[in-house]
Structure formats: C-alpha cells, structure tokens
Amino acid sequence: MSAYAEMSREELEKVYEGLRGEFEAVKAQGLNLDMSRGKPSMEQLDLSSGLLDAVSSRDYIDEEEQVDVRNYGVLAGLHRARELFSPIFDLPADQVVIGGNSSLNLMYDMVEKAIVHGVYGASRPWGSYGKIKFLCPVPGYDRHFAITQHFGMEMIPIPMDQNGPDMDLVEQLVEGDHFVKGIWCVPKYSNPTGITYSDEVVRRIAALKPKADDFRIFWDNAYCIHEFEEEGDTLSSIMAYAREYGTEDLVYLFASTSKVTFPGSGIAAFGGSKSNVDYMLSLLGTQTIGYDKINQLRHIRFLRDYDGMREHMKKHAALIAPRFHLVLDTLRRELTGLAEWTEPKGGYFVAVDVPEGCAKRTVALCKEAGVVLTGAGATYPYGSDPADRNIRIAPTYPTLEELGQAIRLFCLCAKLAAAEKMLGK
Amino acid sequence: MSAYAEMSREELEKVYEGLRGEFEAVKAQGLNLDMSRGKPSMEQLDLSSGLLDAVSSRDYIDEEEQVDVRNYGVLAGLHRARELFSPIFDLPADQVVIGGNSSLNLMYDMVEKAIVHGVYGASRPWGSYGKIKFLCPVPGYDRHFAITQHFGMEMIPIPMDQNGPDMDLVEQLVEGDHFVKGIWCVPKYSNPTGITYSDEVVRRIAALKPKADDFRIFWDNAYCIHEFEEEGDTLSSIMAYAREYGTEDLVYLFASTSKVTFPGSGIAAFGGSKSNVDYMLSLLGTQTIGYDKINQLRHIRFLRDYDGMREHMKKHAALIAPRFHLVLDTLRRELTGLAEWTEPKGGYFVAVDVPEGCAKRTVALCKEAGVVLTGAGATYPYGSDPADRNIRIAPTYPTLEELGQAIRLFCLCAKLAAAEKMLGK
Numbered sequence: 096m097s098a099y100a101e102m103s104r105e106e107l108e109k110v111y112e113g114l115r116g117e118f119e120a121v122k123a124q125g126l127n128l129d130m131s132r133g134k135p136s137m138e139q140l141d142l143s144s145g146l147l148d149a150v151s152s153r154d155y156i157d158e159e160e161q162v163d164v165r166n167y168g169v170l171a172g173l174h175r176a177r178e179l180f181s182p183i184f185d186l187p188a189d190q191v192v193i194g195g196n197s198s199l200n201l202m203y204d205m206v207e208k209a210i211v212h213g214v215y216g217a218s219r220p221w222g223s224y225g226k227i228k229f230l231c232p233v234p235g236y237d238r239h240f241a242i243t244q245h246f247g248m249e250m251i252p253i254p255m256d257q258n259g260p261d262m263d264l265v266e267q268l269v270e271g272d273h274f275v276k277g278i279w280c281v282p283k284y285s286n287p288t289g290i291t292y293s294d295e296v297v298r299r300i301a302a303l304k305p306k307a308d309d310f311r312i313f314w315d316n317a318y319c320i321h322e323f324e325e326e327g328d329t330l331s332s333i334m335a336y337a338r339e340y341g342t343e344d345l346v347y348l349f350a351s352t353s354k355v356t357f358p359g360s361g362i363a364a365f366g367g368s369k370s371n372v373d374y375m376l377s378l379l380g381t382q383t384i385g386y387d388k389i390n391q392l393r394h395i396r397f398l399r400d401y402d403g404m405r406e407h408m409k410k411h412a413a414l415i416a417p418r419f420h421l422v423l424d425t426l427r428r429e430l431t432g433l434a435e436w437t438e439p440k441g442g443y444f445v446a447v448d449v450p451e452g453c454a455k456r457t458v459a460l461c462k463e464a465g466v467v468l469t470g471a472g473a474t475y476p477y478g479s480d481p482a483d484r485n486i487r488i489a490p491t492y493p494t495l496e497e498l499g500q501a502i503r504l505f506c507l508c509a510k511l512a513a514a515e516k517m518l519g520k
Numbered sequence: 521m522s523a524y525a526e527m528s529r530e531e532l533e534k535v536y537e538g539l540r541g542e543f544e545a546v547k548a549q550g551l552n553l554d555m556s557r558g559k560p561s562m563e564q565l566d567l568s569s570g571l572l573d574a575v576s577s578r579d580y581i582d583e584e585e586q587v588d589v590r591n592y593g594v595l596a597g598l599h600r601a602r603e604l605f606s607p608i609f610d611l612p613a614d615q616v617v618i619g620g621n622s623s624l625n626l627m628y629d630m631v632e633k634a635i636v637h638g639v640y641g642a643s644r645p646w647g648s649y650g651k652i653k654f655l656c657p658v659p660g661y662d663r664h665f666a667i668t669q670h671f672g673m674e675m676i677p678i679p680m681d682q683n684g685p686d687m688d689l690v691e692q693l694v695e696g697d698h699f700v701k702g703i704w705c706v707p708k709y710s711n712p713t714g715i716t717y718s719d720e721v722v723r724r725i726a727a728l729k730p731k732a733d734d735f736r737i738f739w740d741n742a743y744c745i746h747e748f749e750e751e752g753d754t755l756s757s758i759m760a761y762a763r764e765y766g767t768e769d770l771v772y773l774f775a776s777t778s779k780v781t782f783p784g785s786g787i788a789a790f791g792g793s794k795s796n797v798d799y800m801l802s803l804l805g806t807q808t809i810g811y812d813k814i815n816q817l818r819h820i821r822f823l824r825d826y827d828g829m830r831e832h833m834k835k836h837a838a839l840i841a842p843r844f845h846l847v848l849d850t851l852r853r854e855l856t857g858l859a860e861w862t863e864p865k866g867g868y869f870v871a872v873d874v875p876e877g878c879a880k881r882t883v884a885l886c887k888e889a890g891v892v893l894t895g896a897g898a899t900y901p902y903g904s905d906p907a908d909r910n911i912r913i914a915p916t917y918p919t920l921e922e923l924g925q926a927i928r929l930f931c932l933c934a935k936l937a938a939a940e941k942m943l944g945k
Contacts, residue, residue: 132592134591134592135591137588140588140590140591143590144577144580144590145577147575147576147577147580147814148576148577150572151572151573152569152570152572152573155569155572163562163565164784164785165565165568165569165782165783165784165785166559166560166565166782166783166784167557167559167783167784168784195620195621195812196620196808196811196812197808197809197810199807199808199809200807200808203806203807203808207632207636210636211632211635211670211671211672212670222647238806238809241805241806242806242807244806245636245637245803245806246636247636357590357591357814358590358591358592358809359590359591359592359593359809359810359811359812359813359814360589360590360812360813360814360815378670380666381628381663381666381667381669381670382624382625382628382667383621383622383624383625383628384622384624384663384783384784385622385784386621386784387620387621387784387785387812387815388784388785389572389782389784389785390785390812390815
C-alpha cells in the first residue's frame, strides 16, 4: 500500500473523495458484467463449431478401430482419443483413459475410489484412517478444495511462489506425516496465479518419498497447451522424473478439451502408471458401462492429433492474448505500487494481491457497481484467505470493450478499498 | 426336471447320448455369438441416426431458453430435456435433473453422496453406521449389486415373483432394522425377469415406514417405455402413492435414453422430491460444472417430447418383438416341462430357471460351443445363485438368424446339463 502510505491524511482524504465520485459515476452506468469464472468467449466457441459436424448419420464408424461408436463398449476410450493425450501426459496411449465431459468429475471419482477402496497397492482405503490430510497450494482452484472438503479431508494450505508450491514444506509434510494422502497441483499456468512449476519443483515432487504408502499427486494439467503468448512456458515431464525415481505409481494425471473445444461437451482424460490405470479401469467399470464414444470420435476427427490440437490452440491464443494484455496494461497503469499480480503467458487467470484486508471489500464494491468477480477467499481452502488479499480475474469471457470497463472498475474499487482501509472508514 | 424324472435310467441314457451327439455337431460349427448383455442391435441404432445431425455448426442455440449449449452452465439440464422425463417420473420438470450419459453413474453418485454426506434431512451419513444393508430383489441387475458391493454394503436378497419383490419380507426388514438403508427396484420389465411390479406392490413400497430416518428407494425405471408388445404392462406411479402417504423424500427415480437413442451417448435423468433434488444439485455442483448440454439439445430436437419418444419406441418394438417371440417359441418347444421362464411384454431380457444345480453347467456348455451368456449367478448378489438355476437371456443384439442358432443351442445345453445331473455324470 506504499503509494497511499506516503500520503498525508489530508491528501488521502482528497484521493478518497475523488475515487468515491468516480465509483458513483460508474455505478450509475448500471454495468452487468461477469469476470468470475474461466469461461471461453463466444468467439472462442466458434473456433470449434466444426466439431458439431464431425460425426453425422452417415459416418459413425471409427476409421482406425472399426468400432460402431453408437453402441456400448470400449470403457477406456477410443485409441486415437487416448493418443491425443499421450504426449501431454508423456505416457503411452494405453496408459490413458478417456472419461466423460469433465476432468473435475474424474478427479472426484479418483478421490472417491481412494477413500472407499484405497489406491493401487495400498493395504487399506484412505477412508479407514479417520481424518486424513490433503496439501493445497494457495492460491489455488476453488473446485479442487470443494472436492477435498466434500470428502471431509483436512486441507493444508501450501504457499506458492513463481516456481510453484513451497517444496521444503511439501517434503516435510509428505515425508513426515502418514495422514498426508495427496496434493493438488495445477502445474502449468496455475489456477489462479498463471505460474508454471519450475523444473526443480517438478523434479522434487516426483522425488517425494511419502511416509504414507498410499500418497497420490493429483496433477491437473488443465492448461497444458493453453499459452496465449508466442513463447509459452515449458513444463517438465513429471512422468519422466517419476520413471527416474521409481515413483510412477504416485502420479495421477488429468487433462481435458474443455478449453480446447467446448466446456461441458469436451472429453476428459486420466493417465498414470500401468498399475494405476488397470486398477482404475476395474473400479470405473462399477460406475459406468462406458463414456460417450461418439463425442470422442468427433474430437479425433476435428482435432486430428496432438499437433492438430496445438495448431487449434493458436486460434484461441489470438483471441485471448489481447484480453490479457488489456488487463495487465490496466493493472500496470492503475495499481502499480498499490497491488501485486502475476503476468502469465497462458491459462485463464490473473491473480491480483490487493493490499492486506482489502480483497473482500474490493469484490463487494465491484459487485455493487455491476461486475461479478470470483468471491474473495475462494482461492483458499474453506474460502478463507488469511490475509484477505487474493482476487482471481478471469478475462476471457467478456468482450474487449466490456473487459475494459470491468478491469477499470476493478482497479478503481481496489484503490477505493485501500483508501478506505488506510483512512479507517 | 419332471420330464426327465419320469424316464428310466436307460431311456435317459439314450436321450443323453442323443443330446451329446447334437451338442458335438453344433460345437463343430464354431459359432461365435453373444447373448450376454442388453445391447441394442445395429438396426435399432440406425433408428436414431438422425440424432447425429440434430445439432450442427449452424444451430447450437436452444430454441426455448436461448442458451448457447456450447458453454458452461445449466447444471440441472435444459428445461425441455427435463420435460422429456417429467411424465415418466410423474414429477414437474423442475424436479428432474439431467445427468451425463449413464443412469448407472447417477445411481452410483447418489449412493456415494448418501454414504459420504447422508441423504436430505438425515442426522448423519450412511457411512457413519458401520455395516449397512441394502435390499436386492432377486434375480436382479448385476450392475446394481456391483455398486452396493463397491461401497461395502451387505446385500440382502429378496425373492421376486410375477408381482415384484416379496413385500411382506421387505416391510419386515425396512420397518424393523435401521441398518437397512435402501432397496434396488427395476419396477417395469424388471432386469432380468421382465415382470412389472403390481399396483399393490408399488403402493406398499410407497407406504413403507422405514425404521431408518435415511432410507431410500432406488427406482431404476430403465425400461419405462420399452414395451415390444402392442399391449404393454402398466406401472403405477410411485410418486402418486408417495404423495398420498407423505413419503416423497424416500424415492429416487432414474431413467435414461440409453435404449431409446444410443447406449453410451444418451442422456440420463434423476428425479425426486423438491428437497431431494435441491440437495442433490448442491452436491453435484462439487463433482462437475455441468453435463453435456449439446447432447441434451440433440435429444430434444430428435425426440421432440415425451409423445415423440413414445412414437420412436414403436420402431424399436417392431425390431425387438420378433427376437423375443423367437426365443419364447423355442423355449416353449424345447424346454416345456424341464425349465421355467418369464414371458415379458417389454424390456431387454428373458430369465430362464433351468433345473436346480444346472445353470452354471448350462452356461459353460454354451460357452464351449461358442455362445456367450451372462454368467450364471450374475443375477444374484455376490454372483451367487443358491439354487444355481437362473440364467439371463439377452435377445436384442444378434441377428434373427444368429439368435435362432444361439437359443436352440441354449435349449440343447440346458437339456444336456439336466440329463447329466440326473445321471450323476
């Protein structure tokens, strides 16, 4: 809050009055905008409209496997759909399972199975230990935290920096406490900070020697190919390190096409060691007869293969980049010296740290003036950000014009909240 | 086994030799047929091929609600999709939730939520009671039993007759034991017997006064509109009775279009009281951001509404009826006096009771000669049919010609197994 801290009370009162006036003026415009969720824009959806024509009443046989995709069968998914995710996971296609339309649902299912049945090779289910613990790098993804909370696990926040989670703390907890059963990771363009785990962090995660014999790393690579800058980040392969350290069974990998094609109508994937995958398939068979193969075939035909998918992502980048640039330029212009934020090269979010104790108020002011943000605190377990600083900005959905209005209002509200705080209003 | 019981040993030896010779002759043909699962035939799939053209790159806006079905949102499902199941459940559309491609998965999810969180209004989760019990009408659906087994519940078999489960026993257990938390029901064209619960049985189920305050009826109406005879069975509305008895919260209803359109690419539905549905939506929101609305829109456009769906089912009936008639005619001709079976008017199965102790052997003989049946015992909890009598026949998938071969072989094997048994071979 240095910018305001250097002012006299009189000067700050004047600034506050100015901000308050601006706020009332914007509020009078009656905005109605939403920057709360990582939702693709209409223009992005249009990029994948061809997916809707990729399987018709004349061509429902998978060209490679000659499977009639309209009937039951093929629980693990069509081979070419599994190949689509093989380079992302750094795993052979037969160690990839294609799920339904939601990788979140797959993660939920994997947690449930660990609790009810235990993980592969474990002597007993997670559920038999009473209170178990899950590491939650913060700020993080609210829907991950909701899953761990649903299943009654204790969530331990792990501070993140620009290289990923604090690995000294992770090692200490994982290697010292057998009640620690898992960790959530969004390793590339992390939700919400947009940082990518460093090579050193990925290596140390793969090298973990857990005290528990049933610890699992939930590697949610949601933004694996989602760079919007020409030179994106490089994420090291956790499976390559795991092979080196003999820890392949510790890693569960997840990805989806939710932000490649259509959110809610994409395909999700799970990957892991042969043992993990075989074990999971045996348990998935109790839950469903199979996932939607017609939609898998649509994706194979529309995206072709991994390279085709990467090409497709460049079209998204062209639409997303200007939105992020607008947000980052505005933040730089308006909040330098008052707040801190990340400058991601991909993903769906910018995380802004407003002055301590000002996040809730900033979000409330935005709402009052017609702009909905992700709730303050949502990026922390139990919705509780101890410093009340972190706010997640999701720039993709509004039009550029709307986004400009929304982010200017956001900056105004952050400044107003900070001034109020300094003045004790 | 009366037909064989009346023969002298000498006569029976002669019959046995004849059957054995026939069996070897069929075996030499090298058949390779599958009557194991309730799978629609290719011709049935063709009836719904239009579904694949129902949403294209030019028309992805839901006409009624003006929702762009390509993006996130609308967790409970499109309104017209909910309306599709409203008459089936005898519930208003806002008490219907559209899920993914599998009603089995929805049932699994509902059981999981009851175990982890408890049902609506309950003081504690099912999981907190230690060993809990689930009533399983037998013969029944193997995948139901697999779910209860996955979650470690004790399964109590309840004998079925042509009116449904033995209600005296159900009432005694449900009203006397607070560890009894649920019952599986396939109330219409039951899997595998094909019978439909009588009005009296439906009424008594709705009138249950469970000892547990968190008992639930899993009403899996999988074959709700699946008659193949012109005059099908009538199933009474459990919700109508539940409203009369004030037990609406006890009933969870399930259905899907898996055997209306495409298995694996249909839409599934859950219905229940307002309280149950609101509660479930709040928990489903932790598991997924939403289900596949594009596929919901395809179904709305292709099937139009409930009446359109009923019309569509007549086309299935025209394809299925001859298959069932062939099976039933062959059973009548070959096994009268030796085995017993049901004569369903709809659904996907015929359940045959061969002589006691002969089911496993019959299935093994069929397999030896190239015809795969559902495993003997699969229609009972833990795969164990105490009398080793019940075999499920699934006539829909093979062509008529293949089905003729398969069912004749089945009869031959049943007779051979019975003769072996009588002769102590």
